[in-house]
Amino acid sequence: MKFSEPLLEGQLIRRYKRFLADVRLSDDTEVTAHCPNTGSMRGCQPDNARVWLSESNNPKRKLKYTWELVETGSGQLACVNTARPNAQARHAVEAGLVPELDGYSECRSEVKYGAENSRIDLFLGGHRNAPDAWVEVKNVTLAEEGEGFFPDAVTTRGQKHLRELMAQVAAGDRAVLFFVVNHTGIGQVRPADHIDPVYGRLLREAAAAGVEIIAYRAALADVDGNPSGNLTLTEPVPVSLEA
Structure with a gap:
């Protein structure tokens, strides 16, 4: 991509x-x-x-x-273009670059769902051996000493999304929080407790409730560090929920 x-x-x-x-x-x-x-x-x-x-x-x-x-x-x-991550995630899923979300025959964007009137970034259906998956995509660009943090500002909308994802798990489906790491200097993703402690608390609650959390890095640069024009997600990035 x-x-x-x-x-x-x-x-x-x-x-x-x-x-x-x-x-x-x-x-x-x-x-x-x-x-x-x-x-x-x-x-x-x-x-x-x-x-x-x-x-x-x-x-x-x-x-x-x-x-x-x-x-x-x-x-x-x-x-910094937050209109890009949804397309990046969808391309990666449909190209088979995300093993955690492989095997689905249906992929749709902006599907209405939830008690709080939300729209999911990606809905995945048609898997032979797994329930439908509701995938919320987030862009990670805040880097501090090699670690990536989300969010970079207090986000009541993001908090709502976590509650919606937990409800989907409770209903028997899969729910996935997909961090798109659009920063070449990030080696690990963490919740930004120092910016939005409520989001950090809800993220840990969501993980405990069965919401899956994954992160993948975009290429962005060539081997010399220059812009490559490549937005493809190329490798997984670890996620830490430690306080």
């Missing part, structure tokens, strides 16, 4: 109003790009950072550019 077109490199001038970012491209042109990230982007917007934008030719779009990648202060790459 790759970006459909080569990305444009630039330098971050500022992010503001949450969803806007001013960027100076390599030809010194200044553009305003859409920042599709509802989180704090903690650690992913250092001053004057190298960034990479995708470009759209859709005349109906208000902003032509979308912020996709950033070089963090530690020199790692992170994908």
Whole structure:
């Protein structure tokens, strides 16, 4: 899974109003790009950072550019576009790259479910030997000393998703929390208790109730650490629930 077109490199001038970012491209042109990230982007917007934008030719779009990648202060790459992880996870599942979710003949996105009026990121059905699976996908880009943390801001929505997943297990189905690690410097994923202790508590409750928790890393960079345009999930990442 790759970006459909080569990305444009630039330098971050500022992010503001949450969803806007001013960027100076390599030809010194200044553009305003859409920042599709509802989180704090903690650690992913250092001053004057190298960034990479995708470009759209859709005349109906208000902003032509979308912020996709950033070089963090530690020199790692992170994908900040939170619209990407669902597609990354679906591609990996359908390509047989996630053994934990292999064997399903049906894969659908945004299926309504739950008592709290939710939509699941991926619904998997049609397995010969396993119940249906409800898969919630989360993007992990917050890195601290080689460890990845989720969430990067308090998330009542994420807390709701954990309750919904536990209910699916209680009903006899599988429920899976799928962390997509979109940061090349993360070696392990942990709950961000220092940011959202309620989420951390609920995550441990969910694991104890039978919700499966997995994490896979995206390629993002080539062997020299440069953006490869490759969003494919390439390897599992351990998850620790230790406090």
